[in-house]
Amino acid sequence: MDFTVYLAGQIHDDWRLDLKEKAKERGLSLQFVGPQEDHERSDMIGEQILGEQPGKLYRDEAASAINNFRSEVLMNKADFVIALFGENYKQWNTAMDAATAIAWKKPTIIIRPPSLIHPLKELSNKANVTVETTDQALDVISYLFE
Numbered sequence: 001m002d003f004t005v006y007l008a009g010q011i012h013d014d015w016r017l018d019l020k021e022k023a024k025e026r027g028l029s030l031q032f033v034g035p036q037e038d039h040e041r042s043d044m045i046g047e048q049i050l051g052e053q054p055g056k057l058y059r060d061e062a063a064s065a066i067n068n069f070r071s072e073v074l075m076n077k078a079d080f081v082i083a084l085f086g087e088n089y090k091q092w093n094t095a096m097d098a099a100t101a102i103a104w105k106k107p108t109i110i111i112r113p114p115s116l117i118h119p120l121k122e123l124s125n126k127a128n129v130t131v132e133t134t135d136q137a138l139d140v141i142s143y144l145f146e
Contacts, residue, residue: 001145006075006106007034008097009084011042019082019134026142033074035067035093042067071097080107082137083127085116095123102126109137 007016016034023030036042046053046062053059075081075097083098085091101108108127111134112120124130131137 002029002031003079003141003144004031004033004077005141006078006081006097006101007032007084008075008081008101009034009094009111010086010089010091011035011037011039012089013086015084015086015134019138022134022138023141026138028138028141028145030141033078035071035097071100075101075104075106078106080109082109082111084134085110085112085120087113087115098123098127109140111137 007019009015016032016037020032023032036045041048043063044059045066046064047059049066050062053062081097081101083094083101085094098108098110102123108129110120110124110127110130111132112124112130113132117124120130129137129140131140
């Protein structure tokens with residue numbers, strides 16, 4: 001049995017690589033997709049495709065349209081979503097992706113530290129499972145293979 005997993009969350013550290021390596025070590029048959037992890041590429045994709053824009057607002061709008069297209073296509077193909085909320089960065093995109101997954105009835109695992117229990121209480125309540133670590137998320141996924 002194979003699953004495709006959309007990894008929602010900030011792109012400023014290597015949490016995805018760590019999770020992928022641990023999944024491989026466990027022998028889990030998973031394919032991972034997610035947002036563009038190259039921050040500069042994500043910010044500039046609109047101008048790279050559509051050409052120079054007349055200001056920052058238009059550059060952001062063009063990039064957002066293309067990034068949202070990517071996220072929608074890949075999330076729709078995913079069997080489930082893991083949304084990691086970290087403590088070091090603003091988590092707007094993570095919250096948007098998690099809420100979208102939940103609204104689309106995609107099975108969703110939220111990973112969040114104890115410090116974010118209160119701010120994420122409603123989102124956690126709507127998710128299928130909320131855990132505190134990537135290892136716990138992989139434990140949940142491993143249970144699918146039993």
